Amino acid sequence: MNASNRKPRIALLGTGVLGGGSLGQGVPVVANLFKRLSLQYDIVYYSYVPIDTTQIPAAIKVRQPVRWRLPGRVKYFCLTLRCAWDHLFRPFDIIFAVSVYPTGWYALLLRRLIRKPLVVQLIACEAAALPDIGHGNLIIPWLAEITRRVCAQTDELVTISDFQKEVALRSLPTTRKINTLILGIDSKKFPYHQREISLPVQFLHIAYLSPIKDQETMFKTFSIISKSVACRLTVIGDGYNIPRVRQLLETLNIENLVDFEGAIAQEKIPACFQKAHILLHTSRFEGSCAVVEEAMTSGVVVCGTAVGMLADVGERLAVVAAPGDAEGLAERTLQLIADPLRYNMLGREARQYVLSYNADWAAENYRLFIDSMISKGNVGK
Incomplete structure (x- = not known):
């Protein structure tokens, strides 16, 4: 493919958001978003947990953890290195991590290796604390520290509702810019x-x-x-x-x-x-x-x-x-x-x-956002 008509490449990092779960559905609204984006981008999906690859759109390439008996963090590290290796042969334009850990955390390492802009998308209660029911990254000390570092150091931070954004601003706490990009359904x-x-x-x-x-x-x-x-x-x-x-x-x-x-x-x-x-x-x-x-x-x-x-x-x-x-x-x-x-x-x-504000509208918003990040090319430390 000529450079002039080459699709921009996205390294997508997730934990079963595509192809995960007991029915292999992942998070349907997230899966639907990247299915739509795969029409404009060359997407390689690095899943940090095993998934049902038959549920992944044919246009999206998949990489999974090695099957060897290894500690989880070693598997995460190996998959991150695989992404850096793939970049050597077909460079990525952007790193897109869905959630904070392990994906966002290892995406920070990947950014240092390949020097491409990173966006981290919050999709649940990553930046929240609900101690009475044991939910939220911020109630676990080591995970709270990782969450704050990822949210502070990523080039762009995205939430999927204004409510989630307000909770993140208050709970992290942070004064950094947070983008709200809703997902939308089909x-x-x-x-x-x-x-x-x-x-x-x-x-x-x-x-x-x-x-x-x-x-x-x-x-x-x-x-x-x-x-x-x-x-x-x-x-x-x-x-x-x-x-x-x-x-x-x-x-x-x-x-x-x-x-x-x-x-x-x-x-x-x-x-x-x-x-x-x-x-x-x-x-x-x-x-x-x-x-x-x-x-x-x-x-x-x-x-x-x-x-x-x-x-x-x-x-x-x-x-x-x-x-x-x-x-x-x-x-x-x-x-x-x-x-x-x-x-x-x-x-x-x-x-x-x-x-x-359906899936078509949302996908176009994400496309404009991603294209803007690629064109700026700003990469944090």
């Missing part, structure tokens, strides 16, 4: 279904069981609502078949009102929204939250906690309450159910918002 995969709020109200929750997703608040919220209106809850995700969950449902007297569907493939998610009226999402923290956007695109109104995207859009596009406030969220949700006109308005306006 809205074409989530067909819109016009619906009216009716009884029984069909609630939906999609998430793996985790303290960060705070399903205890979710179930408590649903329990309060169920005492006032006829309703059912469908839960999709891993981890619920444990005594603690069954005991909680029995205590809340909702064991006969909840259906568990288990984990399902991403391509089956759109159908799950068709029968739902309300998505109930009560996380303690979110970087953004793709499932919220997917629900909105489908015409499902979202009731949840003010974190991630829901903190950004607020009451104008959803029903929100403070994290952990089951009573407040239940009260606001009941008010919504009693107001069909507001329900319809929220459904329409939220859908239009997500369509305006």
